[in-house]
Amino acid sequence: xxFLRDQRAIETSEVAVIIAVVVLVAYxxxxxxxxxxxxxVRDVAGRL
Amino acid sequence: xxxxxxxxQVIPIAFLLAxxxxxxxxxxxxxxxxxLLTIIPLILAAAWRLxxxxxxxxxLTVALTLLSDLPQAKWRVxxxxxxxxxxxxxxxxxxxxxxxxxxxxxxxxWEIGATGGADAKIIIALVLLFAxxxxxxxxxxIGGVQGLVALIAQRKTIPYTVAITLGTAAWLWLGVVx
Numbered sequence: 001x002x003f004l005r006d007q008r009a010i011e012t013s014e015v016a017v018i019i020a021v022v023v024l025v026a027y028x029x030x031x032x033x034x035x036x037x038x039x040x041v042r043d044v045a046g047r048l
Numbered sequence: 049x050x051x052x053x054x055x056x057q058v059i060p061i062a063f064l065l066a067x068x069x070x071x072x073x074x075x076x077x078x079x080x081x082x083x084l085l086t087i088i089p090l091i092l093a094a095a096w097r098l099x100x101x102x103x104x105x106x107x108l109t110v111a112l113t114l115l116s117d118l119p120q121a122k123w124r125v126x127x128x129x130x131x132x133x134x135x136x137x138x139x140x141x142x143x144x145x146x147x148x149x150x151x152x153x154x155x156x157x158w159e160i161g162a163t164g165g166a167d168a169k170i171i172i173a174l175v176l177l178f179a180x181x182x183x184x185x186x187x188x189x190i191g192g193v194q195g196l197v198a199l200i201a202q203r204k205t206i207p208y209t210v211a212i213t214l215g216t217a218a219w220l221w222l223g224v225v226x
Contacts, residue, residue, distance in 0.1 A: 003116045003158065004087055006165020007080040009071075012194035012206045015162045020192020023185060 061220055064177075068213040071170060075207035081166035090169050093176035101140075102179050105147055108135035109172060112155045124159065128152070146181030153184075167208045174216060186222075187215030 067089060071081045094106045111131045118124045132152040139145045151172055158168040174183055191211035198206055 001113060001117055003113050003155070003165055003168070004090075005083060006158070006168075007083055007086075008164035009075040009079055009081050009166040010162075010164040010208050011079070012191055012198050012208055012211065014195060014199060016188070016191040016195030016208065016211070017199065019157070019162070020188045020195065023188045024192075027185060 065213070065217060068170070068209070068216060071166070072207065072209045072213055075166070075209040079207070081170070081209065086166050086169035086173070090173040090176070093173040097176045097179060100179070102144060102176075104135060104138050104140055104144060105151065105176055105179060108132065108148055109151055109176065111135070112152065116155065116159065121159075128156070128159070143180050143182075146184075147175050147179050148181070150175050150181035150184040163208065167212065170209065170212055174212070183216065183219050185215075186218045187212050190215045190218070 067085075071085060074081045074085065094109065097103075097106050108131065112128055115124055115128050115131060118127065132148065135148050135152075136145060139148055154163065154168045154171050154175075157163040158165060171184065171187065175181060188211075191208055194206045194208075194211050
């Protein structure tokens with residue numbers, strides 16, 4: 001299998017910075033909006 | 049946060065950090081991690097997760113690994129997304145949902161060449177071991193800092209396995225292990 005055979009290990013680069021920023025933004029958004037999103041989902045589910 | 053380590057957890061964690069340290073040593077020397085050093089822990093972590101009842105995570109990992117062998121990318125990407133969505137729908141807990149997101153994201157990053165197979169297998173093994181995708185956050189944050197340092201120094205000299213090891217150690221130190 002291609003994935004299991006791959007032994008390459010990358011060095012950190014700009015991609016690592018981009019991934020870190022994306023994860024930070026996603027986590028921050030989840031912390032800020034998570035409760036509100038859950039509330040909306042519950043409300044929609046209740047109406048259904 | 050706030051779950052102190054039990055004495056019985058110290059030995060497995062020492063083994064875990066020793067394994068990660070060995071991966072870093074190989075990575076520093078050859079920019080590769082031997083297959084056995086990643087596959088055996090991956091299989092052991094999957095077996096442990098199955099033993100703990102987290103078959104959904106193992107199933108998703110196996111399915112995405114098999115899909116990665118499809119010859120055409122135009123099939124791999126949509127089928128991988130569909131598999132991840134089905135996986136999310138059968139997740140047993142919120143922690144498993146985070147873990148599935150991480151497994152999917154890591155395999156997607158490997159698919160586009162943003163990460164190496166060794167790094168991906170190590171991260172997936174850790175996620176399977178702990179069944180918690182939040183482990184990924186300290187890893188990518190430390191990886192981001194490493195990336196910034198490499199960009200400022202204009203040299204790509206820091207292997208990502210260092211970020212994986214330090215991120216895992218930080219996560220364990222914060223006492224998230226339950």
